[in-house]
Amino acid sequence: MEPLLSVRDLRVRFGPVTAVDGVSFDVLPGETVAVVGESGSGKSVTMQAVMGLLPRGAEVTGSIVYDGRDLLARPIAETRKLCGTELAMIFQDPLSSLNPVFRVGRQISESLVRRRGASRKQGRAHAVDLMRRVGIPDPERRVDDFPHQFSGGMRQRAMIAMALSLGPRLLIADEPTTALDVTVQAQIMRLLADLRRETGMGLALITHDLGVVAGVADRVVLMYAGRVVETGTTREVYDHQAHPYTEGLLLSVPDDTGRADHLVPIPGQPPNPLRPPGGCPFHPRCRYAIDVCRADAPVLVDLAGRPDGHRTACHRPEAVGA
């Protein structure tokens, strides 16, 4: 199947800092791909590059092909035309991602009114419809509320409604549940999964929470220090992790017993982006590190003897989990 979004060898530099260093991944139509990594691993910057949201002064190379069109080779205005109708995005903090001065209904219907030339009245009906679909109770009344009258979960639902307004084929969700409390997190994740199934859109989910990924993602892309360290189907990566970082992340997810003292944290700190370590960027924190890890950066290669698509960037994948 032709991928909907295909990112190839993406590099983003902010002056001396390389935030994203040769990232490649695909999102197929109707597929959920989770991009996982800790803060500063470049996952958000990657998605901002896709949406054309990077600030001035960012140096971007590589290619971002959406539906056969290379977004980086064209002016940003072309990307803007695709935004909303083809690509849409929801953000980490629903508290600050709604415009405080307009009513929620108007914000949801804005793109329909502006892009499709609908009347305000049609827009309002459309907003009520969408709000009902994303599970906001009593939408006829809430459509006239301002964002500050909504709770956090309701605001994220309103954001999702805005993003879905024109029926995009790819939704990018940048840590959509980070700012919400746990019960609401589960509801929002279920809502996103349901909507994806109903609409058949692709979903690129950015998260640092492997627990969230297990339930919803078809494939995972693990990022560390601006690089992809492991990728594959969720099941395959969870059961046969082949990178020590993945292993570390999985060990630091609370299990059913929920006891904090059972958690095994990854020692050390993420590398300083101004002075990245030589060789494999993970070697200072890696318990399998050998001399070759300190000298050579491993490249992402198919893992021998495992199903297609399971790739890892590690010199000693056989040592992990053994």
Next chain:
Amino acid sequence: MTATLTATPVRVRTERKPGTVRIVGSLAVVCFYALCAAFGPVLFRFDPVAVDTRNRLLPPMSHTSGGHLVLFGTDQVGQDLLAKMMQGARVSMTIGISALLLSGLIGLVLGIVAGYFGGPLDSLLMRLADIQLAFPGILLAILIAAVLGPSVTNVIVVLSISGWVTFARVTRGQVLATKRREYVDATRTLGARHWHVVRTCILPACRAPFLVIAALHIGDVILAEASLSFLGLGTPVTTPSWGTTIASGRDLLGTAWWISAIPGIGLAVLVVAFGVLGDALRDRFDPKLAGR
């Protein structure tokens, strides 16, 4: 067993927002001046070239030879000072408001351009603003006014040129604070172009600081207009503003103090009222001061 609950009436908090008294009070003063400026000259005919030598230099609260009361006295050519001040209020407030709107518009546009697009244009505009701020404002105004010559339009142009900087800087700051907010990014991801983002996200955020600056600035503008006219660089003598009236009484301060003093007091009260209004608006709209 049943317990009866007597419902106590719920007390609704009726706490006043900060500065309500000051806002209402200063607005009342400003409105009074505005009414005088609008209707005063209709009620009290003022003829700039009329001369009535029998009734010259009458002190306040005296009667003319014709028998009617002159509340503020008369000047050296026998003109009623009250009528002259009302005409002056009309000129001063027209100039003040026009200059404010023009400089506000220039400042808003340049501030948004500088803050939103950034880059070399931003540096150029802000260095220009720095250079202008390094000059004393009235000196610049005198320089331009001397080049253009006295007329009402020229005064408005001069005061707008010397006043745009404050607006531009405040607007730019607000734009910088707003443009990387998530809801602005969210608007962009829905396909909004620059103009739409500016209109729906940036402009509403600039509204409150803009109003505050405008209220604080209009007093300065009216005062600057009076200073220019006092120096003979503002309105021509045939269009009496407060500045020209004060200047005309300067030589007679010893014998007829009211010609300079009463327009001066009138000017001071209006400028103070605008200052109080601006301060009160800032207290209300500036979240950093909330709760003090």
